[in-house]
Each structure stands twice: as C-alpha cells, then as structure tokens.
Amino acid sequence: MATYARPVERLISELSRLPSIGPRSAQRIAFHIIRSRKEEALALAEALREVKERIRPCRRCFNLAEGEECDICRDPRRDRGVICVVEDPYDIGPIERTGEYRGLYHVLGGALSPLDGVEPEDLHIAELVERVRNEGTRELILATNPNTTGEATAMFIAQEVRELPVRVTALASGLPVGGDLEYADEVTLGRAFAGRREL
Amino acid sequence: MATYARPVERLISELSRLPSIGPRSAQRIAFHIIRSRKEEALALAEALREVKERIRPCRRCFNLAEGEECDICRDPRRDRGVICVVEDPYDIGPIERTGEYRGLYHVLGGALSPLDGVEPEDLHIAELVERVRNEGTRELILATNPNTTGEATAMFIAQEVRELPVRVTALASGLPVGGDLEYADEVTLGRAFAGRREL
Numbered sequence: 199m200a201t202y203a204r205p206v207e208r209l210i211s212e213l214s215r216l217p218s219i220g221p222r223s224a225q226r227i228a229f230h231i232i233r234s235r236k237e238e239a240l241a242l243a244e245a246l247r248e249v250k251e252r253i254r255p256c257r258r259c260f261n262l263a264e265g266e267e268c269d270i271c272r273d274p275r276r277d278r279g280v281i282c283v284v285e286d287p288y289d290i291g292p293i294e295r296t297g298e299y300r301g302l303y304h305v306l307g308g309a310l311s312p313l314d315g316v317e318p319e320d321l322h323i324a325e326l327v328e329r330v331r332n333e334g335t336r337e338l339i340l341a342t343n344p345n346t347t348g349e350a351t352a353m354f355i356a357q358e359v360r361e362l363p364v365r366v367t368a369l370a371s372g373l374p375v376g377g378d379l380e381y382a383d384e385v386t387l388g389r390a391f392a393g394r395r396e397l
Numbered sequence: 398m399a400t401y402a403r404p405v406e407r408l409i410s411e412l413s414r415l416p417s418i419g420p421r422s423a424q425r426i427a428f429h430i431i432r433s434r435k436e437e438a439l440a441l442a443e444a445l446r447e448v449k450e451r452i453r454p455c456r457r458c459f460n461l462a463e464g465e466e467c468d469i470c471r472d473p474r475r476d477r478g479v480i481c482v483v484e485d486p487y488d489i490g491p492i493e494r495t496g497e498y499r500g501l502y503h504v505l506g507g508a509l510s511p512l513d514g515v516e517p518e519d520l521h522i523a524e525l526v527e528r529v530r531n532e533g534t535r536e537l538i539l540a541t542n543p544n545t546t547g548e549a550t551a552m553f554i555a556q557e558v559r560e561l562p563v564r565v566t567a568l569a570s571g572l573p574v575g576g577d578l579e580y581a582d583e584v585t586l587g588r589a590f591a592g593r594r595e596l
Contacts, residue, residue, distance in 0.1 A: 206448060209445065216430075218418075228448070245411040248408075249438070252402075
C-alpha cells in the first residue's frame with residue numbers, strides 16, 4: 199500500500215520527474231499544492247497546458263516563440279546585422295539581462311558532441327549559415343558554453359562561415375567579476391592571463 | 398519586453414511560487430517541460446487538477462484522503478488501539494517507511510504557537526480527545542516535531558487526555574543513528590544522556 203492517497207502519490211511521482219526536484223522536494227511541493235488555494239494549482243496546470251500548446255521554435259532563430267517568430271526577431275529595434283549564437287534558448291535570458299546586446303540570436307539546439315552522437319546536422323548550423331548568407335550579417339558572436347563541446351561547436355561554425363564576409367567573434371574568457379583569484383581554476387586563470395588587456 | 402514568450406514567462410512565474418523552487422530552477426524546469434513530450438506535461442497538469450479535486454482531509458484522522466477516510470484508517474490490518482499524533486500529513490510517510498508502526502494516526506494540522514496566533518482550537522486537538530474517548534485507544538504516541546512548538550503541543554495534549562485511561566508516550570530523543578557524537582548539538586546530546594538505556 200502506498201503511503202499517501204493515489205492522487206497524491208501520482209502528483210509526487212509526476213513532480214519527481216522534473217529536473218532539480220528530488221523525491222523530498224516533490225513531496226514538499228505536492229503538500230504545498232494540496233494546502234494552497236485551488237485556483238493556484240489550476241493556474242499552474244493551465245500554464246503547463248498553454249506552454250505545450252502555444253510555444254514552438256521561432257522559424258528564424260529557433261528561440262521559443264508564441265507565434266511563427268519570436269519576440270526578439272519581431273522587434274524592429276534590434277540590430278539585424280549581428281547574430282549571437284547560443285546553444286539553448288535559456289542562454290538568451292542571461293545575455294538579455296546584461297543589457298549589452300541589441301542584436302538577434304540563433305539557437306543551435308545543443309553543442310557538437312560526436313561521442314553522444316550529436317553531429318552538425320543535429321544542430322541548426324545549416325540554417326545559421328543560410329541566415330548569414332541571406333541577412334547581410336556583419337558579425338556573428340559565438341556564445342556557446344565555455345567548455346569542450348561548446349568551443350568545438352564554435353570552431354566548427356567559424357570554419358563553416360569562413361568564406362562569407364562576416365566578422366566572427368567569441369565571448370571573452372576570464373575571471374568572473376566578484377570572484378576570488380585564489381579560488382579560480384587554472385584553466386580560467388590561464389585564459390585570463392592570455393586575454394589580459396591594457397589599462 | 399519580457400525575455401521569453403508570454404506563455405513561457407507565465408509558466409516560470411507559476412513554478413517560482415512553489416516551495417524550494419527558486420527563479421533559476423523554475424526556468425530550468427520550464428525549459429525541460431518545453432523540450433519534453435507533450436504527454437508528460439499534460440500528465441503533470443492532470444495530476445495537479447486531480448489532487449485538488451479528489452483529495453480532502455480524512456474525516457477521522459485528517460490525513461490526506463481520496464474518499465471520506467484515508468487508506469490507513471480504512472485498512473483493517475491496522476491496530477486501532479494506538480494513535481500516533483503528528484503535526485502534518487507529511488510526517489506520516491517517514492513513520493510508515495520505518496515499518497515499525499502499525500497503528501492509526503491523527504494529524505493536528507500544525508503545532509501550538511501563540512506568537513504566530515496558533516491556538517489549540519486551530520488544531521485538531523478536540524477531535525483527537527474525542528477519538529481517544531470513543532475509540533478505546535490504549536496508547537497515544539505523540540510524534541510532534543522535536544522543537545519548542547512541537548513539544549509544547551505534546552505537553553498540551555498530554556494534559557488534555559490526563560483523565561482518560563490511555564497511555565501517553567513520545568518518541569525518544571537522542572543521537573541520530575549514523576551520526577557523529579562530535580557534531581551532535583548539546584541539547585540532543587543532553588537528551589541522549591537523560592534517555593540512556595541499559596545494554
């Protein structure tokens with residue numbers, strides 16, 4: 199016999215499938231939902247339904263979009279001559295929050311990883327090259343993750359567009375602001391040295 | 398302009414309201430849901446709906462129940478002469494998992510805390526006394542939390558049933574099994590001394 203009534207066990211089990219929610223959190227969340235007002239739980243249920251029914255990839259940049267194109271691609275104030283290339287849609291939020299970037303994006307859908315079976319044709323690389331060719335892109339900022347697969351992906355893309363008249367850049371590596379030099383790993387510190395700038 | 402399409406922002410916001418889910422986890426979970434199969438998200442939405450529509454407090458013990466009474470109260474194999482008193486429904490799971498207990502439960506719905514405005518009439522204490530009176534309860538095991546409010550609640554209940562022919566016990570305090578004496582706090586260690594047993 200299960201410890202809790204079947205609908206409770208079912209909710210705990212569904213919640214446990216979500217990332218970063220362990221069995222204890224799932225139970226705590228389930229009990230919170232049971233205690234809270236019915237409207238709150240139904241609002242979450244409706245938000246789940248809506249996101250699955252209305253959200254699809256932007257046909258231009260593969261960011262999440264409610265219609266055919268995402269809000270950023272549709273925004274006439276964005277600089278259409280610059281494309282920032284990211285692995286996932288959720289890399290866009292942090293970049294937008296810097297307030298430093300006013301160009302467009304291109305979401306690859308992951309990073310190259312032959313060992314995991316992720317080949318160039320599994321990512322939206324061909325579509326990116328096509329955009330650079332057709333949209334008169336001046337600069338391609340490669341903002342893949344600063345790790346092995348991300349950097350391999352950036353190198354691959356740089357190769358793919360080498361014949362096109364586009365400037366290709368990558369985000370700087372270095373010490374995180376507010377971080378402590380004592381605790382920096384040696385690869386980051388090495389990059390910080392290599393990329394040191396004049397003051 | 399929000400960073401993500403409106404339905405995505407809405408889902409992130411609804412997820413952020415849940416306990417132990419910060420804004421970053423909410424975003425991670427939302428993107429997981431967007432990536433995952435539609436059926437999975439709808440199963441969670443349905444589980445939320447079902448739990449709000451089908452779960453109510455057991456009319457006997459105030460555990461969570463799908464019908465009028467919870468599975469434990471309905472189970473004929475449980476010892477009906479013993480009631481274990483807990484603060485919340487989610488205290489039942491850990492006790493059930495010990496496999497040590499085969500009696501019934503009574504969920505108080507919290508602990509006495511006059512400073513927070515939780516008075517005896519806010520908890521299911523009167524119903525507990527009524528049960529002890531009517532169900533021929535032999536033993537009441539007070540398993541409120543081992544903290545100030547939990548222990549005050551246990552003391553209050555012990556007083557309330559002192560005229561009734563029922564044995565009143567409380568869970569043992571002491572060193573956690575697998576714990577390290579060196580790191581035990583002094584209150585726990587003091588309790589472990591006071592409750593020491595013959596070997």
